[in-house]
Amino acid sequence: MSNEMIPDYEVAHGKSKAFYERYERKGELHHQTHYCPGCGHGNVSKMLARAIDELGIQDRTILINPVGCSVFGYYYFDVGNIQAAHGRAPAVATAVKRSRPDSVVVAYQGDGDLAAIGSGEILHAANRGENITVIFVNNGIYSMTGGQVAPTTLLGMKSLTTPQGRSVANEGYPLHVSELLATLEAPVLIERVGLGDAKQIVQATRAIKRAVENQVRGLGFSLIEVLSPCPTIWKMSALDAQHWVRDVMEKTFPLGVFCDRTKEAHPRLQPAPAPALAELPRILGVADDDLPEGHPYPGKRAEEVDLHVRVAGFGGQGVLLLGEVLAEAGLDAGLEVSWLPSYGPEMRSGTSNCHVRLSTKTIDSPLVVLPDVLVAMNEPSLRKFDDSVRPGGWVIYNGDTFPEDCKRKDVNVLALPFTDIAHELGDARVGNMVMLGALLEIANALPQTSIDAALGRLVKNPKWVALDERALERGRALLKESLLEV
Amino acid sequence: MHKQLMKGNEAIVRAAILAGCRGFYGYPITPASEITEVAALYMPQAGGVFLQAESEVAAINMLYGASSAGVRCMTASSGPGISLMQEGMSYMAGAELPCVIADITRGGPGLGNLGSEQSDYHQVVKGGGNGNYRTIVLAPHSAQEMADLTALSFELADRYRTPVVLLADGFIGQMMEPVEFPQTAVEPQLPDWAVAGTAASRGNLITSLHIENNELEAHVLKLEAKYKLAEEREVRAEEWYAEDAEIVLVGYGIVGRILKAVTAEARAAGINVGVLRPITLYPFPTRNFQRLANRARVFVVVEMSTGQLVEDVRLALNGIRPVEFLSRVGGNIPSHEDVLKFVQELARRYQPVLRPIEEQMAHV
16 A cells, blocks of 8 residues: 555644654654554554753753564654664663663653563662663554453453453462562653543543653652553453453552652762773773883803603682792793693582693693693692603692602602791791792793792782792792702 | 783783773683783773673673763683673664674683683674674684784774774683883774764764664675675784695684694604694685695694584685694693594594695696
8 A cells, every 4th residue: 555545634733843743663654654643653652752842952962762562763763773682672772771861761661662572680789779660651562463361451350362361370460560560769750651541641641751751860760550441452442441450450550650769869970071082091901001020131142951840739728829820920020921720610629729820832732641840739749740840840838747558650750748848937828839840840831030020919018928938939949858858 | 021921811801901992891600710800900090990890691782882972891701601792793784883802712612711712602602692793703723812912802892883892712812922012102082973972972873773674685785895894904814834734724722822832742753734723713714724725735733622613614615625623622732642642633634645636637
C-alpha cells in the first residue's frame, strides 16, 4: 500500500516537538504509530515528549528502546536513540549516562522487560542511584509476543501460558516493582501512576515530568511505573481496558509515591576533569623519564647468560618475591627476563612456585622445565622438582638434612636450615633472601648494583631492605663456605 | 631501560588507556581479575569511567551503552563470564559497536577450574551468540603483546565497528615480562555515528533490529562484506624458522612460546622444524598455512583443548597436508618434552621426504 493513498489529517492539539513530524523509520504508515488503538503507550509517549519539550532538553535526550512493544520508540522520538537487548536497558543507560553526563537518559521499559528478564539490571541501577529516568509501563502481560504471563499479571488472569489463570502455586504473586525498589536507599523518586481515567492521566503527566526533571537537576534515580491498558491482549474495548486499569488493576497495584527524596537529594558530584593527554604515561607509571635506567654491564657482556630457575615452597615463604627480585635484577642488568608464577589450583592450596628465566637472548618459553637451580623451601617442593634439575645444576634446600632418597650424584646441593639462619639474622621471613644470596653466588650473572636496585624497587620498607641485604650477604657467604668444605 | 616488569593483565589496562579507552565495565573472575582491579585504579585517574557491574550480562550491556555514546571501552573476563557476554557481543556486532573484550581463559566446561586451557576458542572465534557475525580475535603470547595487541584491538574495533576479543590464556595474563609502552596517548574521538546527547548526534540511532526481511538481509551482507575486508587486510601471524620447515608446529598463546623452545632443540637435533603462530585467530592466517605447505610435510597443532584450533588448520589446509594433533587439557600444559617426543616420532613417520608441491605439480 502506498503512503499517498492514506489521507492526511490535521491533528487538532498539535504534536510535541520531541516527536518526528513523519515516522520515516517505520516501513509504512508514516503518520501513525504501531501501537494498537487504546494502548497506553501512546499516552505515555506523549507525556514523555511533552516533558522533553517543556524542559528544553531535546538535543540532550537519549532514549533507550528495550525489547517489547516499546522497542520502536525510535520511530517517533526525535532524540538520540539506542535500542537495547531484552531487559538490559538500565545497564545500557548506566553507561550512556556515565559516558555523557550532560545527556538526559530515559529507559522506557515494559513489565516483561523490566520486571522479569531485566530484574537484575533495574535493581542494581536503582541501588547505585544512577542519574537516569526509567519509565516502567506495566500492563500486566507480555503483549508483543502475543500475551504470555508476566511477573505483574494479576492472580487468576488467563494468558497464553496460564491458560487456567495465574495461580499462586505455579507463578507466585504479582511482583510489586515500585514497592520493592522503594526499599532501597538510593532512589530519588519512585511513583506508581495509572492511565485509568483523566484524573490519573493528569497525575501521570506530572510524575513523568518530575522524573525527567530530577535527572536534569542531577539528583539521581527516578522511576515512574505506569499502569497501562492493553486492550488487544486483554481482549477488551479501549474504554473497558482503561476502566479496568482503574477498577481492577489498581487494587493489586495501588497508586502512589513510594519514595520521594527530591527535596533532600543533592546534585551528584561531577567526575574530576580529565588530565592532559601528555600526563597519561606518568599517571600510568609508564613514562620513560620515571623509569630507572638500569645497570647493564658496560660494553659487551663477557659471557652469555641463560639461567633457568625454579623456586618452590609454601605460600608465605616468599617464593614469588624471591623470583621477582631475581627477575627485576636481571632486567636492571640489561638481560631478557621472564617470571611465571605457579598458576591454577595450586595458587589456592598453600603451595607456591615460580619459573624465572634470565638470558642474553630472547626468551622462547617462560616455562622452566630443566632448571639450572632449584630453590626448594620445603620437602614436598624438593620431592616434586628434584628430578627435573639439569645434570650439573644446583639444589638449594631449606632443611637440616637432605633426604637420602632425593640424593642425586649429578647435581650440587646446598642444604641448610635457611629459616633458622634467617631467624638468627633478625626475622625468619628473610629465609628466602638468604637462599637468593646463595643462588646469586652460584649464578654469578648479576652485578650487585642491579640486585640492590631490584630490592629498592620491590621492597618499600627501608627496615626490610637492610635486613634483606644482610640476608643476601649471608647466603653468598654460606655458599662460598660450602664450596670450601668440599 | 624504559621497560618494566609487569604482568600481562596489568599491561592491558595501561595500553588501553594510552589507546584512548575511557570506559571499563567488568565483573571479577580468576584469572582475569587483575585487569578489572588495575582498571579500577587507573581509569578514574585518566578521566574515564570504571564500574564493577552486577554481572557479566550487565557488564557487556554497559559496554553497549558506552560504545553507543562513542567512548572507547573494554571489559575483561574468563570462559564462564564470556559465555554470559555472548548475547551482548551478538547485539554489539549487529549494532556495529566497537569494544574490546579481554578473555583470559581458564578450564571448562562449566565451572571447570582455574587452570589455563585454550578451550574458549570456539565460543570466541566462531561466535557464541546468535546470528551471522564474527568478532576479530587477537591472541598475544607475551606481556609485551598483551600491551601492543590491546592497542591494536581498539584500532581494529573502530575501523570495523565491531567487538574485538583479546584471547589470552591464564599463563600470558599472570606472567611478568619486561614491557614498554608508547609515550604518547591517543586522544579520544567522538565518532559521527555515536549517540552522545548532542544536537549533532540527535538523529543517530544505534540498533541491531531490522524488522523487514530485505533490510536485515542487506544489513547482514554489509557485515559480511566488512568481515571479508578484515580477512583481506588484518591477518597477522608469526613465522618462526618456518620458511624451510618440513614439520610446522602450530599454536597460539603460551603454546606458541613452548613451540619456539622446542624448535630450537629439534633443530639442534637435526629435525627441520618451524613454528606458525596465528596472532589473529579471526581472520585466520589461511594463506600462511597454504604457503608453508609448499615445503612442509606435516603440520602439528598443539593446543590446550581437545581440538578447536585444529579444525581451522584443517580447513585452511583443506587436505593438502596431514595435520597431527597434540593436546592437554584441565589446566595442564603440553610439556616441552612431550612436544619434542611427538615431533621426533613424526620426523620418523613422515620419511621419506615428499617433494615440495611445486615439484610434484611440475610432473603432472
